[in-house]
Amino acid sequence: MKKQRRALQEASISFLDVISCGFGAIVLLLVIAKVGDPAALDEAEKQLLGSAKDYQQRLFDIRGESVILDERLKSRQQQLSELTERIARLKAKLASVAKQSNQLSQSQSREKEQLQLVLQVLSEEMERLLGPEFEQQNQLIGGIPADSDYIIFVIDNSGSMKSYAWEKLKVEMVNILDIYPEVKGLQVMNCEGKYMFQANRDQWLIDSPAIRKGIIAKLDNWNALCSSNPAPGIEKAIRNFYRPDRKISIYYMGDDFLDRSIRRVVRVVDKLNKANRDSDRLVRIHAIGFPLPVYFPPKGTVSPQAIKFANLMRELSYNNGGTFIGLNSLN
Structure with a gap:
């Protein structure tokens, strides 16, 4: 039996694989290789x-x-x-x-209402005791003659006063102003005679509610300090403001007296504020004394400056038709 010869294939699968891999390698080389100008x-x-x-x-x-x-x-x-x-x-x-x-x-407000009530009761009692025909010879409120038309505050604004008694001083100034519902003129200076309102020096401040509030408000930033000697301020107040037709009250407000001689201050004021023909002084001089914590050491003794101040103010106010009030508390 004769065997058949197998027909030869022109290209086998292995050959195609080799050819494909070759083309892939060429393409990969083209992709990897830098094409173009190397410098660029x-x-x-x-x-x-x-x-x-x-x-x-x-x-x-x-x-x-x-x-x-x-x-x-x-x-x-x-x-x-x-x-x-x-x-x-x-x-x-x-x-x-x-x-x-x-x-x-x-x-x-309660204290004011109580004071008004007490004043009314006292007035009614006086009228009952003295009769409706009685006419009071002088105007006294709380022991202070309130018959003046002009008020001058001479204030010791030294360090001790401003440190301890300043708030109490404001209260007392308001109380004093309340004694005089209306006056013809006001003025404020310190114990050296330096004015609170320099624009109105040697002139009266016309009384008004705004002026009174302005005086109290100005106390907070009034920095013209003095040496706790009342003589210069009182002397300047009398020389610059006294006139025969003016009823003037000076209120000195302080806490101590640092000068050596009480008698010298009394003589200076007496010589200037001499009595007129009617035996009255030219102006009234009142004084308010403020107690300070530094005056009361642990043993309870009062400082010599406080004692001298009280003695001086008592004599000045007595000699010049005024009243001295010594406060025993800052509350």
Whole structure:
């Protein structure tokens, strides 16, 4: 039996695989290989690297600025928190001050009503005892003659007064002004004769509710200090303001006397405020004395300056038709 010969194939599968791999390798080489001008490619690569560095540097700068801004924001937030707390504390203090002011106002109103009631009762009792035809010869309120048309305050605004008695001094000045519902003129100076209102020196302040409030308000920032000697201020007040047709009262307000001689001050004032033909002094001189904590050491002894002040004011007021009131408390 004759065997058949197998037909030869023109291309086998293995050959096609080899040819395909060859073409793939050529394509891969073309992809990997740099096509074009090498110098241009290097320049493009350098530009890309430079751009990448620039962007990276900008990123670092932005991150740094972000950190700085975060720190500033935290600082501002902390400041805002502190300011908020401070505002809350100030509001609380303001509410406390307003409450105290309201209580003080109510207390003063009650005291004023009580004083008015007492005055009315005393007036009725005097009329009952003395009869309706009796005419009072002098106007006394709380022991102080209130017959003057002009009032001058001579104030010891030394350090001790401003440190301890200043708030009480304001209250007493208001009380004194209340004794005189209306006067023709007011003036305020310290014990050295320096005016509170320099624009109105040697002139009367025309009395009005606004002027009275302005005097009390000005006390808070009046810094012309004096040496706790009443003679210069009283002397200037008499020389600059006395006229025969004026009824003037001087109110000296202080706490101590630092000069050596009481007698010298008394002689200076007596010589200037000499009696006229009617045996009255040219002006009345009243005095208000303020006690201070520094005058009362633990053993309870009073300082020599306080004793000298009380003796001086008692003699000055007695000799010059006035009244000396020594306060025993700053409350």
